[in-house]
Each structure stands twice: as C-alpha cells, then as structure tokens.
Amino acid sequence: MATQSSTAVEQVDTYHELSGTALAHGESELYRSRRLLHIVGQYEKATIVTHDNPDPDAIATGWALRELITRRIGVPTRLVGGGAIVRAENRYMVELLQPPIELVDRLDFDDRTAIILVDCGIAATHHLLAGRREWPTAVIDHHVTPGCDSVEFCDIRQDVAASASIAAMYLLGEGIEPEAKLATALQYALKTETKGGETSYSPLDRSVLQWLANYADPEMLAEIEDAPLSRDYYGDMVLALQNTFLYGDIAFCLLPRAEGSEVVGEVADLIIRCKEVHRVFCGAVIGSDVLISVRTAKGHGNATQLLQETLAGIGHGGGHDHRAGGKIAGVCLGDRVPCEIAEELKSRWLTSCRATRQRGTRLIRKQEIVKHL
Numbered sequence: 001m002a003t004q005s006s007t008a009v010e011q012v013d014t015y016h017e018l019s020g021t022a023l024a025h026g027e028s029e030l031y032r033s034r035r036l037l038h039i040v041g042q043y044e045k046a047t048i049v050t051h052d053n054p055d056p057d058a059i060a061t062g063w064a065l066r067e068l069i070t071r072r073i074g075v076p077t078r079l080v081g082g083g084a085i086v087r088a089e090n091r092y093m094v095e096l097l098q099p100p101i102e103l104v105d106r107l108d109f110d111d112r113t114a115i116i117l118v119d120c121g122i123a124a125t126h127h128l129l130a131g132r133r134e135w136p137t138a139v140i141d142h143h144v145t146p147g148c149d150s151v152e153f154c155d156i157r158q159d160v161a162a163s164a165s166i167a168a169m170y171l172l173g174e175g176i177e178p179e180a181k182l183a184t185a186l187q188y189a190l191k192t193e194t195k196g197g198e199t200s201y202s203p204l205d206r207s208v209l210q211w212l213a214n215y216a217d218p219e220m221l222a223e224i225e226d227a228p229l230s231r232d233y234y235g236d237m238v239l240a241l242q243n244t245f246l247y248g249d250i251a252f253c254l255l256p257r258a259e260g261s262e263v264v265g266e267v268a269d270l271i272i273r274c275k276e277v278h279r280v281f282c283g284a285v286i287g288s289d290v291l292i293s294v295r296t297a298k299g300h301g302n303a304t305q306l307l308q309e310t311l312a313g314i315g316h317g318g319g320h321d322h323r324a325g326g327k328i329a330g331v332c333l334g335d336r337v338p339c340e341i342a343e344e345l346k347s348r349w350l351t352s353c354r355a356t357r358q359r360g361t362r363l364i365r366k367q368e369i370v371k372h373l
C-alpha cells in the first residue's frame with residue numbers, strides 16, 4: 001500500500017460507493033491487486049494459465065490480469081490455455097476482440113516465471129498444470145476450489161458469478177480504464193456465466209457490469225451473440241431433436257452425430273428450456289469417447305449428482321447445480337454410441353432420476369417427422 005497514488009485512492013472510493021456490501025470481505029480491492037502485483041513483481045515474467053478449452057470467463061479474466069500486470073509493473077506476461085475454443089460464439093469472440101490468448105499443448109516455465117491460474121483451482125484436472133509438481137504463484141477463481149492454502153496469492157470468491165468480476169475490480173481499483181474490446185470481453189464473460197440460471201449476479205457483479213458499460217461496445221457484444229454457424233451445426237441440431245425421448249418430464253437424447261463437442265451442451269441447453277422438461281441427459285460420440293451434458297431446471301435436482309450417479313463406475317463428470325458435463329472414455333469405435341452402452345445409459349439415467357415412466361415418447365412425433373420430409 002506504500003506506493004498507493006491519490007488517483008488509486010479516489011478509485012477505491014468510487015469502488016466503495018459502487019459496491020457497498022461487497023466489501024464485507026475486509027481486504028480492500030486495491031490491497032488485493034497491490035499484493036498480487038507485489039508478488040508478481042518479484043519475477044522476471046509471468047504466465048497466466050486458464051482451464052483447458054478456455055471459455056469467455058477464463059479468457060476475459062486472463063486478459064484483464066495481463067493488462068493489470070503489464071500496465072502497472074511492466075512484467076512481460078503471456079496468457080495461455082490448453083485444448084481448443086469450440087463454441088461458435090466463443091470463436092467469434094476471439095476473432096472480433098483478439099484477446100492475447102495462446103492455445104498450447106504443453107507449458108514450459110522456469111522459477112523466474114510467476115504462474116497465475118485463472119477460473120479454476122489447483123485441484124481441478126483440466127488445466128496445463130494438472131499433475132505437475134510446480135505450484136502456481138497465484139489462483140484467481142470463483143469455483144469451489146480446495147487446496148489453495150499453499151499458494152502465495154489466492155483470491156477465490158464463490159459468491160461472484162464470474163472470475164471476470166474479480167479481475168475487473170482490480171482494474172477499477174487500480175484506475176485502469178479498459179479499452180472497448182477488453183471491456184466487451186469482460187461483459188460477455190459475465191453474461192455467459194449467468195446463463196441457464198446457474199449463478200446469479202452478486203452486488204459486486206452488478207457494480208462491475210455498471211462500470212464496464214462505460215467502456216464496452218454493445219454492438220460488438222450483439223455480434224458475438226449472433227455468431228455465424230456452420231451448416232453442420234443445423235444438421236446436428238435437427239438430428240438431435242429427432243432423437244430426443246421424453247419419460248414424463250425427463251429427457252434423454254443420444255445425438256446420432258456431432259461435428260464438435262460443444263453441440264452436446266448446446267442441445268442440452270435447448271431442451272431444458274422446453275416447458276415440459278425438467279431434467280435432460282444428452283450424449284454424443286466424440287473421437288472414441290462418449291461426451292455427456294446434463295441440465296436440470298430449478299427445483300428439480302442437482303445435475304452433478306444425477307450425472308455422477310448415472311456414470312458411477314463407467315465414467316466421470318462434474319459441474320454445477322444445474323449444469324454438468326462428463327465423459328465415458330475410449331468406448332467407441334464408430335460415430336454412434338454402441339447399442340449396449342446406449343441402453344445402459346438410458347436405464348441408469350432413468351433410475352438416477354427416479355423415473356416413474358419407462359416407456360418414452362419422442363419430443364417430436366415420428367409421424368410428423370416423416371410427413372414433413
């Protein structure tokens with residue numbers, strides 16, 4: 001706090017006015033960002049690591065932290081993540097906003113590099129540091145993140161909707177005005193994280209959104225949300241809907257084909273919006289794995305529990321109260337879920353949901369499909 005400038009103090013006052021109750025955490029926002037900068041400043045360079053297949057929240061959080069570090073202390077900073085960016089909207093976000101993210105297969109670093117893990121914890125297995133002995137220097141996250149006690153800097157706030165809110169508060173506290181593209185990325189991160197009623201905006205998220213509105217570009221945000229889709233996407237969707245079966249308010253769908261892994265979650269998101277559906281299981285073959293997405297409506301069970309019960313002993317998965325994802329690894333040779341696995345999954349899913357109906361009806365009647373071909 002010794003180097004605190006008067007502008008920064010003013011910004012903190014603005015912050016106090018903006019978020020009121022959100023400061024109950026004790027430590028002031030500026031104190032947190034200063035402490036992070038102080039720690040990172042002891043290294044020659046920094047690498048920010050997101051979870052694999054980085055989503056808008058991971059990308060925007062990393063980008064804002066990179067901005068904070070380079071602008072305040074000038075430490076050269078990379079932003080990296082493993083896997084790929086698959087969802088059409090997210091790819092379009094990257095194309096339009098050009099975040100400084102690099103997708104890499106492996107991560108090399110030495111002890112002169114500060115490592116900052118964002119939007120996931122060390123106990124998670126879907127990041128480039130998983131299974132390695134090196135500890136990150138810092139973790140910034142909003143998930144239930146155990147095992148961070150030994151990390152030098154930890155800012156984990158489960159009450160905020162997005163990690164992006166935490167990173168944006170650092171910028172605000174430091175008096176750094178984000179350029180339009182970064183502000184739009186942060187805004188988009190907050191929008192996507194609250195989809196499907198999974199999380200709701202905390203007072204801090206609301207203050208951040210208000211502040212970001214001064215800098216973000218609403219037209220760019222709308223363009224991202226209307227991202228161009230491939231022709232295959234429509235094929236996946238039609239075939240998925242034709243293959244969705246209902247057992248009372250429980251839906252089960254195995255996609256006959258999926259051009260990309262993201263479509264599994266998107267079909268689940270679409271079906272859970274059906275008024276008559278309260279629980280959805282969606283699966284598809286990607287490579288040699290079966291990828292699964294589960295969604296539950298509010299008041300209709302915990303998606304993660306239902307998924308884990310369904311996959312017990314044959315696969316694994318995790319997620320949130322109403323959205324969960326999982327996988328059965330290495331069981332497929334062709335492009336469809338093998339019959340015996342399909343049957344097993346259906347019966348396990350219905351058992352987990354305590355379904356009273358065992359005979360399914362199609363979401364769209366077969367007659368209708370055939371008639372309109």
Ligand SMILES: [Mn+2]
Nearest residue numbers: 057119162163
């Ligand atoms: Mn997140």
